[in-house]
Amino acid sequence: MVQFGGVDYFNIESLLSAEEKLVRDTVRDFVSNEVIPIIEKHYREGTFPSHLIRKMGELGLLGPTLPAKYGCAEMNNMSYGLIMQELERGDSSIRSFASVQSGLVMYPIFTFGSEAQKDHWLPKLASGEAVGCFGLTEPDFGSNPGGMKTRAEKKEGRYVLNGAKMWITNGTVADVAVVWAKLDGKVRGFLVEKGTKGFTAPEMKGKHSLRASVTSELVFQDCEIPEENILPGSSGLKSPLMCLDQARYGIAWGAMGSAMACYDAALNYAKSRVQFDKPIAAFQITQEKLVYMLTEITKGQLLVHQLGRLKDQGKQKAVQISMAKRNNVHVALEIARLARTVLGANGILDEYPVMRHMANLESVYTYEGTHDIHTLIIGADITGLPAFN
């Protein structure tokens, strides 16, 4: 099989630094050698390839932007984006794992945690020795997390949690859950360790998407945690939303990885599949599809590239992340669907990555702020007229 050489029609490569290219190449090789050969089997069986966690840790893919003193690589946000792009070229599940660990667990512990919490958890999470999850969404509160019902009460030097979370990536396998609950009406973050009495994390079954990822419920019934497990710096709903901005940034990059994998599969297939005595790539209708794919990939790449540079300068705005997530996941899904049509009936087989990416992207389209919610976030910003509060 030909090694994946990237999709770069506008020489965006030339905008990357030598280190950024090396990071991209390392993760690209890792995905080609360690993820792609095994991912279809895990997808089919509905299992997460947990042997990859430590390998990702060794490479430094978990919490890569955090300081070296916690065992992290202290990379820039551009490199973080490139990591996410390459991981998702393998599978959205792998990128989701790394996104959650980095953006939704390590980031809040680093940003809102005490020194003791950081010293205890960050090195373990960076190496992959420990896995984390992020509990914000509830069965009845998805796009509107502020309505959450999960409560924390202070009682004799401890916090008591009650409530339930849903759609939690890594939940069942996590050693630590970053749980968002209302304390005296205000959203705060708490660290709940695996095995704590009153805390269970049953896996959700029956997914047609992200099948190589563990998705769970988190259930808290009079779950008592030590007082020092509150994230002291967390304050209101904006704290978890700051985490989501980290993760959405990675998703905007990751979607381009899926899109590149689908485009690459469609292009190679179209050049080799012969009908009416010529490759189907010679038909105008196929060329139109391929050109659409490549054009949208190029635009999406430039969008996240500039977003990455802005983020490295600390100048990015949440609405820009919303636009990148909204656009890139949308076009990635369109590209996956078009690629499936180029592959014809073969497109539904797991011999090709296309249908898997397509099914995965249906989740990605909805999680971390649905496409529609991002539309309304941008809409509110440009009109000054919010559609929701």
Place this chain on the structure above:
Amino acid sequence: MKLFVCVNQVPDTETKVKVGQDGKTIDRSEINLILNPYDEFAIEAALQLKDKFGGEVTYVSAGGDSHKEVIRKSLAMGGDKGIHIKTDSAGDSYSTAAILASALKDSGADIIFFGKQSIDYDDSAVGTMVAEMLGLPSASVVVKIDADEGAKKVICEREVEGGKETVELSLPCVITAQKGLNEPRYPSLKGIMAAKSKPIQEISAAPAEPLTEVIGMRKPAAKQGGRILGTDKSAVPELVRLLHEEAKVI
């Protein structure tokens, strides 16, 4: 152990090579350049010996400024420092070997590693030429290394036609690495960051004249389409005849 690895920069294996306008060189304008894949086995071998016996690993590359990138990538995998021998002339295997040998002659190296060949010109010559020029023993196409630092020797397994040969070399020596010698590590993100602060010394190349001159370069003729002789066993005799008489492969 004092370990040196000579690394080269070559066109990516995916490159569609175009012959340049002079008809003697390849057009490098749209080529993605990478670390020579066989050099990765050499690097991993050196790093493993350093892990076992201690010491230091130095990378050496002769070429234009872009060769710093392959030294940097090598340093991201591990090791201590780089030497960039700056030369812009293309040369041949002999002049490259002469330049490297000149830079390495007073290095005090215990082992000098190479990839068994660079995948651009495929001469498989530079490593063993350097050994000759320095008067050192060498083992090429090596797939296994057992080093004994105290006894100042290494035992290498090398590939030969149809089998393996085991050779013993006294240190210092030259080893060229074959695929299968080890699993090269990925440059980790921390390694990439650490490599930024590792020193790369730039030195000028010793004068060396090539012994050969490229006078022409051309691409092989385009592949011809296949021929279908039949779809059942009745086609076998004709297939055998053509394989024997026309293709001359059986």
